[in-house]
Amino acid sequence: MLLTSLFFSLKWKPPNENSIDFKIELRFPLAQSGRYAGGPDYSAKPLYLLYAWAGGQDYEYHDIVDLTDEEWETCVIHLNL
């Protein structure tokens, strides 16, 4: 009886399975020279920002994802495939 009631009231998840849903936003730096000067520099690694929902249409900046160059490249390549 005790264990049964305990079992059903336990809402436990391992810490690494606690996930949060953010809105993703990428910001590219300005291209200084070359064909795309003045526009976004797509060869550069962007800032990978996470936005938290603040209700309605509002989003608040939450954090930056530290992305390594390799991760960004694999990200680009995977999205192309």
Next chain:
Amino acid sequence: MRDSFESMRTKMLTAMTIRMKASGVQYDDRIGEFTWNGERHTWQFMRFRDDKPNGNHISIIEKIIVSILDGVQEDEVRYFFISVSTTDVYDSAPFTPPANTASFENSPRETDEKRCIIVQRRAANEWSQTASAATTTTATGTCGTKAAIPCRWKVFEDQRATANLRLAAVAPESPVVGSSHFI
């Protein structure tokens, strides 16, 4: 040779990113599911959540972060169940199931749950104290310690203020591109 290879690489990346942007696939305003990577101290992308119109609300996010920081490991839960089943962890208020089933049905379920949570916390605390004194080895191997759990958000009140400062410092003039959201 090295330079030409590097420039080829950047050209390829640029072309691919532009193709990605022009491919007509909607990457704007996408919701992603992230977990906390404690080793690298950053968020880890898991999957896109296109089924959700919005991300988690800020209030929910704070709660999830608390539970990430709390970081009750599998071993602790396991230990708790073992300790309940072998010894009686209840000290102050022993739980006695009423003889009459009908009265048990009528009893407020909430208090029962609260008591369970209190006992669960206590067992976890006990466990973490013993675990720090001696390395405990269970069926799943050596237990993780509390110190391994990251703590980037110690003060929630200051969290957004520091985050905004950090954004201002890192990206003072980084342009918002096109429809601004894009991956």
